[in-house]
Amino acid sequence: MKIKDVEKLTHTDRATLYYYEKEGLLAPQRTENGYRIYNTEDLSAIKKIRLLRSLQVSIEDLKALKNDELTLSSVLKNQLALLSSEEKKSQESKELCLKLLTQEETFQTLSPDQYLHPGEPPHQMKDFEDYPEELPQVYDPIRRFFARFFDYTIYITLWYLALYLTLRIDLQNRSFLYLLLDQMVTMALMLVVEPVLLTLYKTTPGKKIFGLRIEHSDGTPLQYHEGFSRTFLVLLEGMGFLVPLVSLFTLIISYNRCIQGEIQPWDKNIAYRIKDRNALRGVLFAVLCTILLSITVLLQYLYFMPPNRGNLTVEEFTENFSHYQKIYNLPLNGKRLKSSAAWESPYDFRDLYLPHHVTTPPNLTFTMKNGYVEAVSFDIDVRDTDFYVYHYGEYMSLISLALMTPEWNLATTREKADKLVDYFSWNSSSSYTMNVLGVDIDNDVLFEGFEETHNHTMPLRDVESNFYRQKFIASKYLP
Template sequence: MKIKEMESRSGIDRATIRYYEKEGLFEPLRTDNGYREYSEKDLELLMKIKLLRSLHVTLDDIKSLIKGKTSLRDTVSSQTKFLDSEEENITYAKEMCRTIYKNEMNFEQLDAEKYLSEINRSAEESGSKYFQVKEELPMVYDPWRRFLARGFDLALYLTLWHAVLVKIFHVNVGERIGLIGYLDLIVIIIMMILIEPVLLHFFRTTPGKAIFGLRIENADENRLTYIEAFNRTWGVALKGLGLAIPLVSFITYWTSYDRMKNGEIQPWDEGISYRIKDRKIYRFVVFGLANVLLILVFSFVEFSYYVPPHKGDLTVEEFSENFNHYAKIYDMDFGNLYLDKNGSWQEIVKYDHRTSLLPDYLLPPVVRFRQKDGLVTGISFVVEVEETDLWIESNRNFMMLSSLALKGKNQSILQTDSDQAIIDEIWRKPFESFAIEAGGLLITNRIENSGYYDGHDYMRMDRGYDDYYFRQEFSVTITE
């Protein structure tokens, strides 16, 4: 017979019948085309299972009966003791167990239909629903597997969010701690609510669940509808994660763990079929490897913030964007000025007359570009000072940033040795002549000085000289 007839004759829905099959309580024959073919013996066995489940005998005990590991008399005797501790109306169930104990010698001879008829008649007279067999759906009561799967998914959403922050908004995610870090947590909860229902609807799983062989379906073993998946995910966010609200989330986490530990269904899993393919140890190895990979991707995303927005051949505008990018990374500012798309200095706020009164050598130097076919091949600036009592400011910040910005042509994710070589040389010798080749660049600094001494951050007039003169010519040329 087909499963539809089994449902009709047994009064058990197909989801529960298939669940009993998956639990190994019985196994129907399969036709050549793969369809199940149930026999009268299968129906008889199913009715026995229905009877025992009506008496609240556990599936494990029923399995032991079917496999011959325990006897019917021992099972119902044990069940009688269990029912004695129940506070609901179980008097009739106990009497039925005693009747079975008295009249039936073994499981094979049990006449399930006779006792079910008596139970149905008594239930109708009393109006009790105690003997109704609840629809049984597979459920995974494994807190560690489920929590680890959930944690992996949340870490994945966090990585995606950081990628958006870095690539689109150019934010340094390494500094997002405290309140900003908490706001990120709220965002990934929102991402989970939006993304997870789509994954469950189309794939019946999520990346974290897939690692542990977990799958979520409806009672008919079909994919959840989007609404069903959304409602489930919302339930997890609200009652499982506490919407990431401090203390509330701790309580919801603990309550969820306690439910699973006690074999209770989570409120968001009501009517849901939660299956597990297997519990093999290799899945924890896969989980570990997946976490290593995720950490590498997370690190890649975080370090990619330090890569300039433009690589390869650069226009003047792209050079300026790289320059301003590095200025933000290294927290170097030039007062009220920034480098615009034409490579010229512009004021961040409205005109400041105090800045206009400063000598040119106290302002960031004017950038000169060397170009070929509209692409920058090098930059340079010249500072020339004669007879002044004012300090001559170092241009080391501009020298470092312009070198790194032009080096963007060959930049990689991580800071390279050539980056550090450039920074160290310029930092140590802002007022000394030098020439270095690093990262595909030739960087030269030519100093002519008379009457000024090096104060590291500035040059200052040294009394006693007749001739005071300072000239700096700095250039960066692409050699590759």
Template sequence: MTIGELEALLDMPRASIRFYEQEGFIHPKREANNYRDYSEEDADTLRKVKLLRQLGLSLEDIRQAQRGERPLAALLAEQEAALARQRADLDWAGQICHAMREDGVDFATLDAPRYLNRLNRPADQPGFFDLRSDAAPTVSHPWRRFFARSLDLGLCSLLWMAVCLFLFRWHPDNTWPIRLLNSYVAYGILLVLEPVLLCTWGYTPGKWIFGLAVRNPLGQKLTWGKAVDRTWGVFARGEGYGIPFYRLWRKYKCYRQCKDGEPEAWEEDTSYTIRDTRVRRCWGFVAARAALIGLSAFLALQSMLPIHRGPLTPEQYAANVNDMCRILDIQSYERMDAEGNWVDAPNSHVINLFGGSTPSHQLTVDEDGHVTGVCIEVEQLGGELVSGSTTQRSLAALAFAAAQRSYNGISWWSSGVLQAIESRRFDDYTLQAGDVTITQTVDVQGYDGLDGGNPLVLLPSEDGEAPYYHLVFTLEQTT
């Protein structure tokens, strides 16, 4: 029979059934799907345990009787004598209560020593027994457990984010399939890391913040095998294998079970304890979550720096440009060579319908073979429209100016260099980006649109003046 059927048959809490199994009183068989199959012998044994526990016998006494180490009659005689002593104690306590009530005592004027002397017996004698205490320790704080696991999963997501950004140089799209993929990778990392932490520390970072610990019934750290089984159990029964909607249903079911004080399916062979429920642990979680968000933002900004930093060779400069093109998903049909020229990318079959070519990056190299300057020059004669695209200028700034070791992701973003380049497409200006001076000069004749501020394109004017456009954008190492 299943545990649910056994629970109904014996009117015994499921947690107690599992507890008695852990204590070795019953030994159910395992079916092919790994579910327990309880026999009539198991049910009969549990009836005996239930009866003897209701009579107040200890688990060790019942275990000795089951093994035949001590006669049950002798154990019952000892318990009968103990119950007689308890009954006498309770009768005496009842008499004292009656006397105090007859004396008309109240709390303010109560003469405690007078009545304590009459009692003259310990105040911590055992009282009535409740079967619900026969259960492996568990934690009936579903929200604390949920937030602890969410923090652990967030840490795994952060690890995967770092791998994507810095190893693969991949910025995942915020689409539903990509989010689902990322969540499963994070689960995979957790399925490996959590068992390692449980069998070495006994807790994960999230559990540590909330004062939670996982142990075996003897209070020891889990073995590797038990830790793996537990983590997979959480993934399967608690997270619903990460399947959308089904995952929410499983979380609700587990929430109700935890709220009712029953251990979860993956806790059958483990104990779950909580040190305390102080409010400061919740604040610790808030601080940890804020730190996680801040670190994620920092990694995202840091990943936008070029792969080669410090003094650059022409090859490294070109590699920086090509890397930024891939990250930003631009110029996919061209690649920059070590001369600063754009060439067709391998297997590229794009046809330029608008004519013209992408401007080269003219590199200045010192005697040590390092790039000390970059120049982009665009000149147009005739009546074509002029694009205000700042793509090439931004690429040069990212590949050269942002490569200075004095910059990190935050300081480069806050420098406002890229924003200034974008907002001043047709202006003359000079910017200082660390030790790099950025200069732009623009000569425009015969075009309309400059009165509008920062236009995206310039159109030839109709006043008859010959259109002419000349832009020189330079970056120079000043020290």
């Protein structure tokens, strides 16, 4: 029988039945949609509880009786002593306790019908006819969590896709403030879009995967303001607006509500139904999540690719150069390359007292073929200085990456590019030739009176003269 029938037969309201269930005194069966189904044993247990509660027996003692940790006789003796010690205890309760003791009843054999009053006073009766039917609910925290996770993943993927297509944003190196902005925009997107989906389809993509739908008790969809209110409460009480510790706390509370069969605050007066629990739905969820996460990873690799490929003009080369300067966060002492390939150097007071070869970036020389860049080179010639010579590995890396031809395997391209940048950072003052990503690199270095360190070359002391010469050239194949 349903909960509405139990309310009528036992004269016990729904909130009290939920309370008994939460305390472990009742354990009704559940249907797929979360309906409580009570049998005759449940009905008898409710009547026993109601009888003993009328004698002011505590919930703890009722639990102990149910688990055979106490006998009914011992509980009644204690209760009789308590009732006797209180002047305002009803004489009727005392007599009933004595009668039960005389009958030598046990909790298992207790027949409450012969002791309960057949009716209740009119002012204590509840109009159970007006009590609504119990709404179906899905008490499955795992399915509900992953359905929500999938929806959130869709929203964040759409946001990242919009960022990449409109602004070509680097998704891999987002600062904390930008990540916070991403989170806020994603929640705003969810708050606007999800109510529309619930109004039109009674479900969301994540819920659809797991066969879940949300509607009114009569099967009609929620109105937009109802869906908006529900989604807002989910974000507030279920996700804690994704504030790390708050979010963890709200997730734990929501999980416990599901486990204990309690309705979530955002699902009150709403029917939450499930179509089935087919295991293939989990497989579908895993496949679609993999696709969404792959899209995000693909966007990161696509962003890494040079903005311009193939034959490059000088302006396109400088755009590629600046692109990789941003990706690898190479400061170049505050210097930036303009579209004309001239250096844009903001004022720096160090320029007033540091040697020219330290403060001035190398002049880039372009070798052109049919109007396109065939090679880029620079020459360094420092003589008789008592100051260090800056290593030019950052410039070498950016020139090479700006000219590169990406491989079809984007992950391999990124891996080779990272290795190239790392190699130049440690070996910029060594002579070598190599070919990486379609770029022929020739670095010719000769110095005397210097000693090499990690990021610069220091002049030796007690040496009258020294020199440092470097010629770097990076060229690409032009069809």
